[in-house]
Amino acid sequence: MLNIVLFGPPGAGKGTQSARLIEKYGLVHLSTGDLLRTEITAGTELGLKAKGLMDAGILVPDEVVIGMIDNKLSQNPDAGGFIFDGFPRTIPQAEALDKLMEGRGISISSMIALEVEEKELISRLLLRGQSSGRPDDQNEELIAQRVKEYNNKTAPVASYYKSQNKFHSVYGIGEIDHIFGQLCLIMDNLA
Ligand code: B4P
Numbered sequence: 001m002l003n004i005v006l007f008g009p010p011g012a013g014k015g016t017q018s019a020r021l022i023e024k025y026g027l028v029h030l031s032t033g034d035l036l037r038t039e040i041t042a043g044t045e046l047g048l049k050a051k052g053l054m055d056a057g058i059l060v061p062d063e064v065v066i067g068m069i070d071n072k073l074s075q076n077p078d079a080g081g082f083i084f085d086g087f088p089r090t091i092p093q094a095e096a097l098d099k100l101m102e103g104r105g106i107s108i109s110s111m112i113a114l115e116v117e118e119k120e121l122i123s124r125l126l127l128r129g130q131s132s133g134r135p136d137d138q139n140e141e142l143i144a145q146r147v148k149e150y151n152n153k154t155a156p157v158a159s160y161y162k163s164q165n166k167f168h169s170v171y172g173i174g175e176i177d178h179i180f181g182q183l184c185l186i187m188d189n190l191a
Pocket of ligand 1: 009010011012013014015016017032033034036053054057058059060061062065085086087088089093124125127128136146172173174175176179
């Protein structure tokens with residue numbers, strides 16, 4: 001059973017590559033960003049609280065996203081494996097994920113990081129903002145704030161998986177198909 005954490009800064013290509021990986025490997029996709037946006041669209045209390053933080057480029061509280069992942073794991077007892085996209089984003093989230101997996105007799109196989117320089121992230125997200133209308137993709141200052149949040153709170157999560165010898169990385173600039181091929185090489189070696 002493959003359980004993969006797809007890692008990287010905002011705009012690195014996590015969502016883009018997850019869509020291809022789930023199709024090829026038959027995994028269940030768990031994106032905390034997508035789950036939070038679903039709550040916002042549905043106008044739930046959780047969504048209302050998360051919206052202000054997300055629109056400001058700030059991470060939502062750990063207990064909120066950990067609870068969402070716990071629910072989704074319970075809803076998919078027969079999954080052949082999972083891709084975690086945008087989760088864990090803090091060390092407490094990584095520790096909680098290990099516990100949630102352990103309680104179900106499974107574990108994370110590997111973290112795969114997409115490495116992309118900040119200049120490229122900003123131009124990709126501004127471009128996406130023109131068509132998606134996502135409030136957090138609308139201006140350079142806001143995107144820089146998300147990258148800052150990533151550098152402060154999320155980048156250390158890589159060390160958590162390095163210390164477990166589960167860390168791999170791929171250069172994330174270039175053709176989407178080529179990057180997908182590099183990810184598949186790692187996935188096939190894990191299988
Ligand atoms: P997310 O939805 O995870 O947002 P993201 O990081 O911007 O998405 P992603 O990185 O997947 O985008 P992609 O590269 O695929 O999070 C949004 C917010 O939700 C966070 O800021 C936070 O507030 C909150 N949140 C989510 N999870 C949380 C958690 N665990 N804890 C706390 N808060 C949480 O795509 C970017 C663009 O690049 C696309 O337009 C794509 O087409 C393009 N692209 C992709 N690959 C490319 C390539 N190789 N070349 C050129 N363009 C490419």
